[in-house]
Amino acid sequence: MNKDTITMTNNRTNEQYDFNILDATRGPSVVDISSFYKETGMFTYDVGYTSTASCKSNITFIDGEKGELRYRGMLIEELAENHSYLETCYLLLNGHLPTTEQLLDFDLELRHRSFIDESLHHLIDAFPDAAHPMSILASGVSALASFYYEHLNMKDEQECQDMARRIIAKIPTLAAFAYRKSLGIPFIYPNIDLSFTENFLYMMRAYPGGKMKRTANGEEKIKPIEIKALDTIFTLHADHEQNASTTTVRNVASTGAHPYVAISAGISALWGRAHGGANESVMAQMEMIGDVKNVDAFIERAKDPNDEFRLMGFGHRVYKNFDPRAKALKKLQDQLKDELNLDSKLMDIAHRIEEIALNDEYFIKRNLYPNIDFYSGVILTALGIKRPMFTAIFVIGRTVGWITQLMEFKNDSSSKIARPRQLYLGS
Ligand code: CMC
Numbered sequence: 001m002n003k004d005t006i007t008m009t010n011n012r013t014n015e016q017y018d019f020n021i022l023d024a025t026r027g028p029s030v031v032d033i034s035s036f037y038k039e040t041g042m043f044t045y046d047v048g049y050t051s052t053a054s055c056k057s058n059i060t061f062i063d064g065e066k067g068e069l070r071y072r073g074m075l076i077e078e079l080a081e082n083h084s085y086l087e088t089c090y091l092l093l094n095g096h097l098p099t100t101e102q103l104l105d106f107d108l109e110l111r112h113r114s115f116i117d118e119s120l121h122h123l124i125d126a127f128p129d130a131a132h133p134m135s136i137l138a139s140g141v142s143a144l145a146s147f148y149y150e151h152l153n154m155k156d157e158q159e160c161q162d163m164a165r166r167i168i169a170k171i172p173t174l175a176a177f178a179y180r181k182s183l184g185i186p187f188i189y190p191n192i193d194l195s196f197t198e199n200f201l202y203m204m205r206a207y208p209g210g211k212m213k214r215t216a217n218g219e220e221k222i223k224p225i226e227i228k229a230l231d232t233i234f235t236l237h238a239d240h241e242q243n244a245s246t247t248t249v250r251n252v253a254s255t256g257a258h259p260y261v262a263i264s265a266g267i268s269a270l271w272g273r274a275h276g277g278a279n280e281s282v283m284a285q286m287e288m289i290g291d292v293k294n295v296d297a298f299i300e301r302a303k304d305p306n307d308e309f310r311l312m313g314f315g316h317r318v319y320k321n322f323d324p325r326a327k328a329l330k331k332l333q334d335q336l337k338d339e340l341n342l343d344s345k346l347m348d349i350a351h352r353i354e355e356i357a358l359n360d361e362y363f364i365k366r367n368l369y370p371n372i373d374f375y376s377g378v379i380l381t382a383l384g385i386k387r388p389m390f391t392a393i394f395v396i397g398r399t400v401g402w403i404t405q406l407m408e409f410k411n412d413s414s415s416k417i418a419r420p421r422q423l424y425l426g427s
Contacts (some may be wrong), residue, residue, distance in 0.1 A: 005018040027062075108164075131297070137171075168403065173203065175395065178392060249263060282313040
């Protein structure tokens, strides 16, 4: 008997089939069923891909039982505490952290690439007042494909790197423009004197002419602690293996569509409240709860099988333990408590929800722990960022993950167009 295979018996026909077991460097092995249909004449059935590995990857690893997340082998806690978001981007794109010189080059390149074509301003301007930033962002990124369509050769390593760096650099500008459009205030161009994260805060906050708010004490500066907080949030969102939006990006790219169109599709997939849109919903829910004394009633609703209400920011398909990103954000929240103006009412509601849910039989039995979206909103609110922008912040962090996964897909000679089958039950 070959120990590296799995044998299946069809009890209807008594036929036996062997399928190869492929080992992972970490995590569960997989059964290679690519020849399943050819051999058995049947499809496999797995709604929501709960047991399906859709690709080979060496970018990000999650151990959902332990609550562990690694980018290129490095633990997320180490990256969040000791490395910047740009170092993390470089790590994801290249497989190793940059040297000081490489980081400087990368940083300067992103600064210089952060501008967007003037005609994109008109596109954004054409949106209705108060349009949601995610809608503008998805359209803006899709439009970017038209500006960089002619000269994209995915077989050329340098062109791929340029394509990746360009989108990482331009996303914050598009997001900040989308934000300002949603608030009805004039766009602010990037400032190449500022770092990636500081520039993004600047583009959201500055007054026309690039001046910051005036106070009795002079010009209000962006605080280093604010830059560090947002930079850490970007790092924690940078990649998350084959989640819904990343799978969307890979699937769209599998048809040969332009990478930026694939990223735009990823943005749309992320917007849903079961995925990245949860951060906005968490905050909306906390505001709806309104007071710590109302928390218990909402927890009861979340547990009621006849009520569609779900506790936003709780639960995860992969984590059956604390989401390590949530742990890192909780720690960040505690560190920021004294330095940033964290909303104490929101914090009290969040603490109470956490306290009840972590001790309640319903949540314990289903392994429902707080996820990353549960904690990010309170910090983003303290940074003065309005709620509709929360998921766009997730987009900025995740763009590097999407583009890295897309490049891996393109470089994998076994990649195919994504084309699942179905269990037909019609007439
Ligand atoms: N509140 C109450 N009950 C829940 C929740 C919740 N947030 N999440 C799951 N459950 C229950 C669900 O009702 C089901 O119960 P039962 O077994 O009695 O039918 C059980 O837990 C399993 O849930 P599921 O929907 O089958 O699990 P899933 O893996 O398909 O869904 C999820 C995962 C994240 C979509 C879901 O937990 C959810 O909707 N959470 C709230 C939205 C949220 O916070 N999303 C952000 C995810 S983290 C950011 C990201 O990476 O996207």
